[in-house]
Amino acid sequence: xxxxxxxxxxxxxxxxxxxxxxxxxxxxxxxxxxxxxxxxxxxxxxxxxxxxxxxxxxxxxxxxxxxxxxxxxxxxxxxxxxxxxxxxxxxxxxxxxxxxxxxxxxxxxxxxxxxxxxxxxxxxxxxxxxxx
Amino acid sequence: xxxxxxxxxxxxxxxxxxxxxxxxxxxxxxxxxxxxxxxxxxxxxxxxxxxxxxxxxxxxxxxxxxxxxxxxxxxxxxxxxxxxxxxxxxxxxxxxxxxxxxxxxxxxxxxxxxxxxxxxxxxxxxxxxxxx
Amino acid sequence: xxxxxxxxxxxxxxxxxxxxxxxxxxxxxxxxxxxxxxxxxxxxxxxxxxxxxxxxxxxxxxxxxxxxxxxxxxxxxxxxxxxxxxxxxxxxxxxxxxxxxxxxxxxxxxxxxxxxxxxxxxxxxxxxxxxx
Amino acid sequence: xxxxxxxxxxxxxxxxxxxxxxxxxxxxxxxxxxxxxxxxxxxxxxxxxxxxxxxxxxxxxxxxxxxxxxxxxxxxxxxxxxxxxxxxxxxxxxxxxxxxxxxxxxxxxxxxxxxxxxxxxxxxxxxxxxxx
Numbered sequence: 001x002x003x004x005x006x007x008x009x010x011x012x013x014x015x016x017x018x019x020x021x022x023x024x025x026x027x028x029x030x031x032x033x034x035x036x037x038x039x040x041x042x043x044x045x046x047x048x049x050x051x052x053x054x055x056x057x058x059x060x061x062x063x064x065x066x067x068x069x070x071x072x073x074x075x076x077x078x079x080x081x082x083x084x085x086x087x088x089x090x091x092x093x094x095x096x097x098x099x100x101x102x103x104x105x106x107x108x109x110x111x112x113x114x115x116x117x118x119x120x121x122x123x124x125x126x127x128x129x130x131x132x
Numbered sequence: 133x134x135x136x137x138x139x140x141x142x143x144x145x146x147x148x149x150x151x152x153x154x155x156x157x158x159x160x161x162x163x164x165x166x167x168x169x170x171x172x173x174x175x176x177x178x179x180x181x182x183x184x185x186x187x188x189x190x191x192x193x194x195x196x197x198x199x200x201x202x203x204x205x206x207x208x209x210x211x212x213x214x215x216x217x218x219x220x221x222x223x224x225x226x227x228x229x230x231x232x233x234x235x236x237x238x239x240x241x242x243x244x245x246x247x248x249x250x251x252x253x254x255x256x257x258x259x260x261x262x263x264x
Numbered sequence: 265x266x267x268x269x270x271x272x273x274x275x276x277x278x279x280x281x282x283x284x285x286x287x288x289x290x291x292x293x294x295x296x297x298x299x300x301x302x303x304x305x306x307x308x309x310x311x312x313x314x315x316x317x318x319x320x321x322x323x324x325x326x327x328x329x330x331x332x333x334x335x336x337x338x339x340x341x342x343x344x345x346x347x348x349x350x351x352x353x354x355x356x357x358x359x360x361x362x363x364x365x366x367x368x369x370x371x372x373x374x375x376x377x378x379x380x381x382x383x384x385x386x387x388x389x390x391x392x393x394x395x396x
Numbered sequence: 397x398x399x400x401x402x403x404x405x406x407x408x409x410x411x412x413x414x415x416x417x418x419x420x421x422x423x424x425x426x427x428x429x430x431x432x433x434x435x436x437x438x439x440x441x442x443x444x445x446x447x448x449x450x451x452x453x454x455x456x457x458x459x460x461x462x463x464x465x466x467x468x469x470x471x472x473x474x475x476x477x478x479x480x481x482x483x484x485x486x487x488x489x490x491x492x493x494x495x496x497x498x499x500x501x502x503x504x505x506x507x508x509x510x511x512x513x514x515x516x517x518x519x520x521x522x523x524x525x526x527x528x
Binding site: 014076 | 413416417418420456457461494497508510512515516519521523524525526528
């Protein structure tokens with residue numbers, strides 16, 4: 001780990017394409033808002049020195065895919081993208097099954113997390129996404 | 133990411149065989165039904181242009197495997213398959229340990245999620261399955 | 265998927281060595297027993313035609329490893345092994361951090377799940393283990 | 397599994413670099429303390445015979461990375477490192493999105509777990525980290 005010669009902070013790591021198969025935004029929230037809102041996060045690390053230009057394609061059960069949703073993650077930055085917040089080209093429907101393909105022009109790492117506050121006590125699930 | 137030349141929406145991604153080792157359908161549900169039912173989802177993305185013909189074999193603790201359970205996931209579609217809903221060749225018993233091998237004729241991505249509502253406040257767990 | 269020539273039910277899949285880094289058995293349980301007991305499961309699929317002879321080595325924070333714990337998973341069987349139940353060469357202490365290396369003589373797939381019922385409403389977490 | 401010739405307890409396994417994309421330390425805890433404190437664990441196994449000298453770099457949304465945080469995991473030991481406890485070069489802020497790159501000079505295995513006790517009933521999520 002030659003951190004003096006090449007700080008780990010400056011190296012792009014990961015893969016350029018990632019997949020999340022189980023996407024589903026809970027249709028309701030409970031508890032103090034906005035803190036305890038139900039959401040799904042696509043958490044992205046760009047550890048490299050170049051901006052990561054990222055396209056997300058969203059696949060559904062019974063219609064054509066939506067996208068690309070475009071985001072840029074700056075060099076040496078983490079972005080925890082809430083799927084709930086995407087609006088262009090269209091919002092992701094809540095209470096609908098979907099999958100996501102994440103495409104980047106540089107190496108990134110992607111992790112998927114769902115926070116479900118439909119009931120009074122939250123549930124959280126997470127997994128590193130699948131690197132293609 | 134040459135989305136203009138080859139939209140990510142048209143490329144098969146993943147692997148053809150996936151394994152889930154921890155299958156277990158909770159034996160009870162609580163809360164408003166059908167929304168809060170206890171179930172296990174095998175969530176499948178077929179991002180390609182060909183239908184995915186998929187066989188699931190289910191392995192148990194103390195008897196021979198059951199299957200194949202056959203499903204087709206259309207091109208460019210996500211299917212969140214509830215293990216609870218499988219009936220042919222036989223239903224998956226609840227409150228019984230099992231594992232699943234998912235076999236496809238094209239590349240897919242598989243994620244496994246359990247929703248457990250035996251108690252008043254749900255628990256959710258998820259993981260990308262193991263690609264063989 | 266030539267299921268007629270080689271049923272997926274008869275093929276060993278996976279890897280021979282797997283690692284779980286976050287082992288921790290909750291020190292208490294609540295709710296109806298034995299159903300709602302706090303435990304950790306090492307869930308193993310042996311999809312092949314040979315018995316899987318498996319050694320588990322358990323690593324701790326401040327003492328030498330314990331093991332090997334030996335189990336056999338029969339051909340075409342799933343075993344959801346509760347770490348709580350291991351007694352030979354010694355029980356795994358509760359409320360103690362540990363990691364597990366799972367060694368098999370044939371290919372298997374391993375998934376790790378924790379069920380925590382210390383509080384009235386359970387929490388569940390899971391991940392496919394790391395294949396070496 | 398020639399455990400007599402080469403005990404699994406003496407072999408370094410895993411990878412030298414691991415990534416966790418979804419880091420977030422919950423800003424509050426409830427329940428009996430210190431047991432039920434909200435925290436994130438970076439759980440590390442060093443199954444080998446050499447000490448693992450490990451650097452963690454922490455990436456944020458809107459500032460330069462912090463680190464390296466340096467830890468040593470002794471041979472044949474498991475360390476469940478609480479991100480909450482890191483203080484040098486600076487504490488990790490709570491309620492702030494981050495990612496972590498874990499760099500080791502020998503092979504290790506890393507798993508990430510979040511325990512969220514903001515509400516009365518805990519939530520737990522876990523995933524094997526991404527091996528670079």
